[in-house]
Amino acid sequence: MTTTMLILGGLVLLAAGGELIVRGAVGLSQLLRISPLLAGLTIVGFGTSTPELATSIQAAMGGSPGIALGNVIGSNVANILLILGISALIMPLAVNPASFKRDSIALGGSALLCAGAILTGRIEWLMGAVLVLALTGYVWWAYRSEARADDDEAHRHIEETAETTPKTHNGWILGLMVVAGLAGAIFGARLLVDGAVTLASAAGVSESVIGLTVVAVGTSLPELIACLIAVWKRHPDVALGNIVGSNIYNVLGILGLTAIVHPIEAPAEIIRFDVPIVLAVTALLLVQLRSGWKISRMEGALLITLYAGYTVFLILR
Structure with a gap:
């Protein structure tokens, strides 16, 4: 199987697996009478x-720690510069x-925690547990504030749950959807990582560069599709909420759980270059949102231009 087929096959299985997991888990949460708001904040x-x-x-x-870490860092950079840029255009x-006050703190705090963890040079299980606990605290904070206020953000999370509700209510089928989704995601991840390692070797670049670009953009495709659908339905707040939430989950949940399962050695090039970049990109987003409480088309074009420059920098460095 060629490298391209490995990567494309992995991405298809990852996307399909993620969709099955979400729909199956949302259906099970409804059978268990879990609040749609809580399901939107956690399962979705x-x-x-x-x-x-x-x-x-x-x-x-x-x-391949360069791919593991580059995937998280690169996804967050791609989410802000590329996906939000395209959506804003x-x-x-x-x-x-009102909700931005809470989420801006969570987004900025998660970026700082991520940077601090990476700068230690090796992210152990204990630091991973700290990141996961921080995510748990954020979800609890968001749930309490939205359940109490019943604001626009609460309605958005409830709508996200409704949009991912499966047609079946059979518990066995829903359970099989989750199991099949997990199997697809695990096998797809293996294909993607194998393809990425092969591509890095063939192209003569580091695994970190492939993780920050090909793998990161590939695993961010669900966010891109979700944002484009939201914008098409004229729900720009949903698009923005998807990206902010995804970035918080990536650095606290994904990086944290990965470190708990297996320690991550931080490559020197990511510490030296990409940690400052992800902090700068996050700060840029926060400043953009504070200026008029929106991202304009011109600002969207700027974000895409910056992402193109970042990609060129990664290839040439």
């Missing part, structure tokens, strides 16, 4: 990050100031 939020989780764990266990992205 974590489910869309399944490709990143499966890929990072597979890479870390396979001795189609339609300016408005911000809910």
Whole structure:
């Protein structure tokens, strides 16, 4: 099987697996009478990050820390610069100031925690547990504030749950969907990582570069599709919420769980270059959102230009 087939096959299985996991888990949560708001904050939020989780764990266990870490860092950079940029070009992205106060703290704090963990040079299980606990605290905070206020953000999370509700209510079928989704995600991650390692060797570049580009963009495709659908339906707040939530889950949940399963050695080039970049990109997003509480089309074009420059920098460095 060629490298291209490995990567494409892995991405298809990851995307399909993530979708099955989300729909099956949402259906089971309804059978268990779990609140749609809580399901939106946890199941839908974590489910869309399944490709990143499966890929990072597979890479870390396979001795490719550059891909494991590059996948998380690169996905967050791609989410902000590329996916939000494309979405804003189609339609300016408005911000809910009330919810942004909470999520801006969580987004900025998660980026700082991520940077601190990477700068230690080796992310052990204990640091991974700290990251996961921080994510748990964020979800609890968001759930309490949204359940109490019943605001626009609460309605958005409830709508996300409704959109991913499966047609069946059979518990066995829903359970099989989750199991099949997990199997697809695990096998897809293996194909993607194998293809990425082969591509890095053939292209003469580091695994970190492949993780930051090909793997990161590939595992971010579910977020891109979700954002484009949201913009097409004229729900720009949903598009923005998807990216902010995804970035928080990536650095706290994905990086944390991966480190718990297997320690991650941080490559020197990621510490030196990409940690400052992800912090700068996150800060740029926060500043953009504060200026008028929206991302304009011109700002979207700027984000895409910056991502093109970042990609060129990665290839040439």
